[in-house]
Amino acid sequence: MPSPPPDPARLAVATDGRLTGATGRYTKRLGDMDGVYRDRTAYAEQLAARGADAVVYTVQEQRDVEDDGALIVGTSTLLPGRYGDEFAVTRGHLHARPNRAELYYCLSGTGVMLVDTVDGRTKALPLSPGEAVHVPGHWVHRSVNTGTEPFVTMFCYPADSGQNYALIEAAEGMASLVVDDGAGGWTTRPNPDHRGYDGGSPC
Amino acid sequence: MPSPPPDPARLAVATDGRLTGATGRYTKRLGDMDGVYRDRTAYAEQLAARGADAVVYTVQEQRDVEDDGALIVGTSTLLPGRYGDEFAVTRGHLHARPNRAELYYCLSGTGVMLVDTVDGRTKALPLSPGEAVHVPGHWVHRSVNTGTEPFVTMFCYPADSGQNYALIEAAEGMASLVVDDGAGGWTTRPNPDHRGYDGGSPC
Numbered sequence: 001m002p003s004p005p006p007d008p009a010r011l012a013v014a015t016d017g018r019l020t021g022a023t024g025r026y027t028k029r030l031g032d033m034d035g036v037y038r039d040r041t042a043y044a045e046q047l048a049a050r051g052a053d054a055v056v057y058t059v060q061e062q063r064d065v066e067d068d069g070a071l072i073v074g075t076s077t078l079l080p081g082r083y084g085d086e087f088a089v090t091r092g093h094l095h096a097r098p099n100r101a102e103l104y105y106c107l108s109g110t111g112v113m114l115v116d117t118v119d120g121r122t123k124a125l126p127l128s129p130g131e132a133v134h135v136p137g138h139w140v141h142r143s144v145n146t147g148t149e150p151f152v153t154m155f156c157y158p159a160d161s162g163q164n165y166a167l168i169e170a171a172e173g174m175a176s177l178v179v180d181d182g183a184g185g186w187t188t189r190p191n192p193d194h195r196g197y198d199g200g201s202p203c
Numbered sequence: 204m205p206s207p208p209p210d211p212a213r214l215a216v217a218t219d220g221r222l223t224g225a226t227g228r229y230t231k232r233l234g235d236m237d238g239v240y241r242d243r244t245a246y247a248e249q250l251a252a253r254g255a256d257a258v259v260y261t262v263q264e265q266r267d268v269e270d271d272g273a274l275i276v277g278t279s280t281l282l283p284g285r286y287g288d289e290f291a292v293t294r295g296h297l298h299a300r301p302n303r304a305e306l307y308y309c310l311s312g313t314g315v316m317l318v319d320t321v322d323g324r325t326k327a328l329p330l331s332p333g334e335a336v337h338v339p340g341h342w343v344h345r346s347v348n349t350g351t352e353p354f355v356t357m358f359c360y361p362a363d364s365g366q367n368y369a370l371i372e373a374a375e376g377m378a379s380l381v382v383d384d385g386a387g388g389w390t391t392r393p394n395p396d397h398r399g400y401d402g403g404s405p406c
Contacts, residue, residue: 005341008318010328013308013335062337069302069340069361099272103359105216105308115211125213132216132357134265137272138208154335156306156359158272 006064017077019060039084070159092142096162099137109151118197209267220280222263242287273362295345299365302340312354321400
């Protein structure tokens with residue numbers, strides 16, 4: 001035992017995403033989402049109407065050490081929204097250490113975990129309260145809110161994972177879009193802007 | 204990416220511990236708990252009355268690869284019980300790679316996460332539905348059911364953690380006992396049999 005290990009943390013995980021015991025949080029605002037949605041006009045209209053400071057999602061987390069073997073636990077609260085026919089999303093990422101996995105457990109709302117491998121596999125996994133998605137390493141992943149209420153998940157992943165956000169931006173978006181199916185639900189369609197990931201040989 | 208990563212797994216996590224999408228499970232029976240409780244007579248009486256095959260807890264889990272960075276997700280369902288004034292417990296363990304952390308999130312019932320460091324710190328952290336305990340590496344840990352219903356938790360930990368069960372046995376139990384407080388609740392008291400952990404220099 002190299003140094004005294006930190007105390008275990010007690011957390012209260014509210015279904016609305018409030019995390020009592022959190023050590024950190026960040027908020028993404030509408031102005032941070034430039035370039036994320038395919039329908040640039042729809043995004044620009046919302047930016048004009050709602051303002052750049054409108055909250056779009058919040059992440060609360062608890063972490064201790066960053067040692068190999070340590071975990072980060074937290075909640076993600078993604079507000080509902082639509083940009084053209086695209087549902088509201090988080091920016092999404094591949095872990096900087098790409099083999100790091102992540103668990104997402106749905107606390108409230110309804111959504112989708114959109115996942116891609118850098119070599120062309122793409123999937124959309126629905127999540128409702130009491131359901132979880134275990135995302136293995138090497139999958140780019142993003143939350144999508146397909147409902148009308150906040151989509152809240154609890155997550156757990158290795159503390160040394162890191163996040164590579166630039167990969168999706170360089171690819172001009174993920175391989176699939178999660179869109180309105182015109183019948184009150186959602187479906188996916190290929191993202192015509194997606195140019196493939198420049199990540200066939202991750203570090 | 205050394206080999207194609209496994210598909211993400213969708214899991215349905217019932218509050219009674221049923222895990223749809225599990226890849227494995229095991230059940231501990233009363234006969235497996237020999238030596239775990241301090242009151243040997245109380246344990247022997249229950250063994251005679253209920254039989255060695257009586258289920259005491261069940262673990263269901265989902266895992267994919269065992270690579271560095273991979274996770275195991277699952278549920279633990281610990282039935283209520285009393286052995287003398289001691290509440291029902293799981294065997295408990297330190298991870299074989301002792302620096303591996305673990306998240307426990309309570310799905311139903313009420314209980315305690317009992318935790319010790321090998322150098323003498325000991326704590327008992329209560330858990331009710333919607334609460335979680337993040338156990339850092341280097342903490343021996345065990346679930347305790349302090350209620351009258353099954354105590355069900357969802358867990359998440361690194362896939363390469365392993366379990367060292369022998370450590371607690373060699374120490375003649377954990378440092379504290381979780382016992383009836385005589386007023387409808389629980390309290391802890393030092394375990395007089397505990398001889399300290401032979402683990403000051405874990406591998």
